[in-house]
Amino acid sequence: MAIATNPPGLWPPFGAFSMAMIQGDGQIVHLKGQVSLDRHGHVVGSNDMRAQVHQVLENIRDVLAAMGGQMADVISAVHYATDIEQFMAAADIRKAFFVAPYPVTTTVQVERLYHPDLMIEIAAIAEIPRTRFRHPESATG
Template sequence: MVDAVNLPGVWAPFGAFSMAVIQGDGQVVHLKGQVSLDREGRVVGPNDMRLQVRKVLENIRNVLAAMGGQMTDVISLVHYATDIEAFMAAGDIRSEFFAAPYPVTTTVQVERLYRPELTVEITAIAEIPRSRFRRPGPATDAHHGSS
């Protein structure tokens, strides 16, 4: 069973996707690709890689926190960047959110993301220990549910 989760405090999905997916009895959490959007869906730091990397990682942290997770629970990341050099230059920002042992990562350069002012999208997989995990309450979004 997989439960789709959409959470308050993070921008609402606007298409056929969920903010996160909880696999099994709730330890493994798959987050959808996060972009630099605030709660109202506005782009934070248009065309600014450094500002966007920070906001994306804040969004990941907020989604995990809503389920009792922490950034140390992240086991895998996939980065999609429109400028790989600018993304790599933001490594100091990433180091503010992660400590050893670091999650496995894949980084690819893409031509563009779904909005031209977005420069980075990051997906994450986390394993939240059962002792901390809490299943979020029902979302108000129509995309919530099991599949």
């Protein structure tokens, strides 16, 4: 049975989704697609792809940290970008968050995201070793 979690310190979900799903013994974690929102749900970096990529990766890092995870635990990521050229130009920011071996990725260009100021959404799957994994405080489900 999967366990849903919405770690403290991030913007609260406003729809039918959780920030992450913990599968099995808690090693495999499915993260909800993260967008460039701060902890209060405000858009960070309106129309600035670089600022948005940075905020999205910080959000992913924070969700993982709530369970004892690290960015190195990410095994797969799907990027939804409204401008693929701008997204690819932010590769240096992604490299600041990830180290080799890098996660497998899929990148697609989309017409828009749910808010017109958002330019990037990244969904991820991570495997957190049992020795580090901890159930987050706000686990529900």
